[in-house]
Amino acid sequence: MINLAAMKTVKNPLLVTGSVAYDTVETPNGISKRQVGGSASYASIAASYFCKPSLIGIIGEDFTEKQIFETHQIDLSGLQSQSGKTFFWHGKYKNDFKERDTITTELNVFEHFLPSLLPSHQKIEAILLANIHPALQLHTINQIVNPKFIATDTMNLWIETARDNLEKLTKKIHLLIINDEEAEQWTNETNLRKAANILLEKGPEFVIIKLGPDGALLFDNHQERKISAFPVNEVVDPTGAGDTFAGGMMGFLAATSQFDFESIYTAMKYGSSLASFCVEQFGLKKLVGLDANSIHRRVNRIF
Numbered sequence: 533m534i535n536l537a538a539m540k541t542v543k544n545p546l547l548v549t550g551s552v553a554y555d556t557v558e559t560p561n562g563i564s565k566r567q568v569g570g571s572a573s574y575a576s577i578a579a580s581y582f583c584k585p586s587l588i589g590i591i592g593e594d595f596t597e598k599q600i601f602e603t604h605q606i607d608l609s610g611l612q613s614q615s616g617k618t619f620f621w622h623g624k625y626k627n628d629f630k631e632r633d634t635i636t637t638e639l640n641v642f643e644h645f646l647p648s649l650l651p652s653h654q655k656i657e658a659i660l661l662a663n664i665h666p667a668l669q670l671h672t673i674n675q676i677v678n679p680k681f682i683a684t685d686t687m688n689l690w691i692e693t694a695r696d697n698l699e700k701l702t703k704k705i706h707l708l709i710i711n712d713e714e715a716e717q718w719t720n721e722t723n724l725r726k727a728a729n730i731l732l733e734k735g736p737e738f739v740i741i742k743l744g745p746d747g748a749l750l751f752d753n754h755q756e757r758k759i760s761a762f763p764v765n766e767v768v769d770p771t772g773a774g775d776t777f778a779g780g781m782m783g784f785l786a787a788t789s790q791f792d793f794e795s796i797y798t799a800m801k802y803g804s805s806l807a808s809f810c811v812e813q814f815g816l817k818k819l820v821g822l823d824a825n826s827i828h829r830r831v832n833r834i835f
């Protein structure tokens with residue numbers, strides 16, 4: 533069994549960039565207003581169970597919840613604070629949780645955000661570009677001195693509206709994380725092995741295609757492997773599950789400093805275990821305050 537406590541004392545760094553947000557989320561189980569969200573929030577908290585994340589992002593003067601990150605020993609020296617409001621997103625799920633409508637996206641302080649990395653951040657070798665405009669993801673990695681492993685998450689919006697930047701970005705990364713619908717949207721291919729081949733040709737060495745409650749697939753040019761998802765009793769709020777999966781997985785990889793196919797396959801189980809906790813409560817409620825044993829117990833039930 534991998535010793536999470538030992539990993540935490542090693543404290544390998546992971547650079548995480550993405551959104552820090554206030555979210556209003558409506559699900560068949562109720563509504564949660566202005567909960568802390570954002571791709572980088574979920575990802576960095578998940579990663580913090582294994583490594584020392586440095587969070588690169590921006591908040592407005594209305595953001596009063598920095599202690600959530602501080603409690604998880606996340607480095608906030610790259611979190612800019614500006615006058616104006618924090619990014620705001622409002623989403624509403626349909627009955628089966630499979631479909632989600634975006635009701636509002638207010639960029640607010642994100643509108644003029646340009647990530648500027650401190651010299652200490654530029655030297656970090658493991659990087660997770662959580663979901664954010666691909667131009668900002670590109671701007672971030674262009675400042676990294678000697679990247680060893682860059683993983684990127686994205687969303688349907690950017691595949692539709694920022695394809696050029698996304699294609700420039702994929703040339704420079706090692707791992708692309710995407711869900712099945714996005715893979716199909718990007719490649720016009722419903723066969724996921726074929727879709728993965730098209731995406732691999734764009735540059736990354738590995739592609740992960742997430743399948744929601746059915747787990748996730750890992751591809752490289754020679755092989756593919758599937759993991760299941762942990763069967764939760766009740767999904768309350770799936771927001772951020774993908775970001776949590778990516779953060780947990782990259783946190784684990786950064787901690788072990790191994791970035792080969794087998795290591796990614798193992799790391800996916802840790803990401804999936806954390807994502808299963810995430811969906812059991814609104815927002816970050818269940819994701820904060822976990823312990824190593826509970827994370828392991830679920831990893832052992834993912835195949």
Ligand code: AMP
Binds near residue numbers: 550555569570663
């Ligand atoms: P997910 O459920 O994995 O798609 O992630 C949901 C999170 O993404 C929410 O907490 C939102 O704040 C954040 N989000 C939604 N739209 C965007 C966007 N356009 N750019 C960056 N983050 C976003």
